[in-house]
Ligand SMILES: Nc1ncnc2c1ncn2[C@@H]1O[C@H](COP(=O)(O)OP(=O)(O)OP(=O)(O)O)[C@@H](O)[C@H]1O
């Protein structure tokens with residue numbers, strides 16, 4: 001009993017029910033904050049996974065495309081003008097389309113994002129694509145993303161067992177030659193990669209229109225300077241971005257075009273608020289039911305600071321008590337969520353420390369509010 | 384019992400022309416008028432008088448729980464007219480308070496309630512303070528109840544824990560407000576005798592408010608109050 005920490009702990013732990021309720025409040029808050037932030041980050045990480053696989057120096061889009069995943073088509077010939085410029089080494093056209101995949105096992109239909117790539121070297125790195133390119137060049141053959149949602153059927157498992165997998169995409173029979181690993185996003189449930197020839201069989205369209213252009217510059221050329229020059233050269237019919245700008249462009253779309261920031265931010269705030277209210281309620285009741293005793297402590301020579309510290313220490317004890325089981329539970333939720341959604345859910349050190357900071361802040365806020373009641377403890381009134 | 388009061392020493396409490404009123408302006412109501420008395424080291428002084436005569440108010444002033452506005456009040460060498468809040472807190476740590484309501488912390492055992500007061504005396508080592516806590520609880524007859532929580536103690540036992548808490552810091556002055564009011568006559572008598580014994584052993588002075596006629600004989604001096612004034616000092620010896 002030499003330190004106020006011991007007193008704080010004894011006050012908190014005297015009623016086990018109260019201690020459990022308060023701790024549970026913090027656990028729920030930690031869980032909500034970690035899970036919501038996890039989803040928010042997963043949404044960003046997953047949406048940027050494909051853009052980060054681009055090895056080109058410049059990316060070309062239609063000015064009407066809000067994001068590469070829902071593109072507006074533009075004329076291939078505009079992209080093919082670029083190699084005439086001395087800074088440009090080569091260009092590549094990419095086709096994108098949302099196809100209807102019929103799961104051959106349960107006959108359900110899903111939307112799948114289909115990429116049409118070149119048969120040669122690609123400036124979009126898709127693991128396993130080059131190895132399978134001979135098969136992919138056959139008519140109606142595709143490379144399936146094994147990280148697509150499970151609703152597409154056990155494609156990877158069947159292939160691993162040596163079975164032949166034929167599916168239907170846009171009412172055409174497609175044979176899956178192999179699997180790659182890319183990952184899905186909140187908006188895209190699955191990915192399929194085919195050659196441009198096969199793509200045009202699946203998606204009949206106005207000849208010569210493409211969705212995305214990739215540009216490799218000659219060695220030593222500064223991408224930003226080349227971008228400026230090409231923009232001046234081509235006008236505003238195409239949006240030309242450096243790779244870094246393209247990633248920023250996609251991020252900006254997520255920030256503004258999709259309400260994920262708001263939804264998951266709100267979820268995090270709700271977690272914070274629930275924890276705040278529960279801890280505040282518990283501490284407030286502790287303070288107000290002990291006012292005469294606290295006034296007595298003041299009378300016999302304890303300072304206001306001592307009592308404030310006591311309440312603060314109680315809130316910090318709750319923060320730590322709730323944080324540890326909260327992170328363990330969150331880890332479990334991350335595992336389940338990653339399995340169910342195929343989103344990249346990683347409990348990073350950065351997120352763990354941010355949420356610890358948020359939890360401590362939450363508890364300190366609760367304590368600060370509960371303490372206001374302490375001023376009502378007047379030692380002159382207890383005689 | 385030899386009870387020694389040193390009236391030649393400096394008084395521990397010196398009250399001079401003390402007046403006090405509650406409220407301000409039109410609502411101002413004077414409660415104490417021209418109070419004069421001293422308390423010497425080791426002395427037991429009782430404060431009696433009808434309800435509302437201002438006894439508790441005197442105790443709160445002497446205990447540094449209210450600010451002195453008119454008159455002089457010096458307690459344990461601190462002039463309360465000029466003392467800062469920090470000075471008052473420091474002086475209060477040298478005073479043992481016994482309240483009518485024991486106000487023990489329900490989440491601490493008897494031992495911890497007493498030990499907590501030792502946090503105000505960091506100069507005492509942990510070992511010594513543990514010894515003192517046990518010793519005092521033994522003296523107040525709670526040897527077998529040290530680890531009981533207040534909820535499991537009787538009213539008299541709780542009051543005795545409160546007395547142990549007031550005395551564990553070896554205060555030079557003990558202020559007690561009707562410490563026997565909540566007790567039956569037997570435990571009341573015990574508590575007062577206990578206080579008397581502790582005063583003798585440690586040489587603490589005691590200023591105690593009481594209505595209880597049965598305890599008047601422990602006093603070195605009785606101060607009778609009426610309508611905010613001291614009626615007339617009666618010496619009992
Ligand atoms: N906080 C206060 N504000 C205003 N008036 C007060 C306050 N406390 C006490 N009084 C008044 O001061 C007077 C003296 O009160 P005090 O408590 O000192 O009396 P007492 O002698 O202790 O009485 P009792 O024997 O009933 O405890 C009473 O008339 C009371 O109404």
Ligand SMILES: [Mg+2]
Nearest residue numbers: 383438439440
């Ligand atoms: Mg009174």
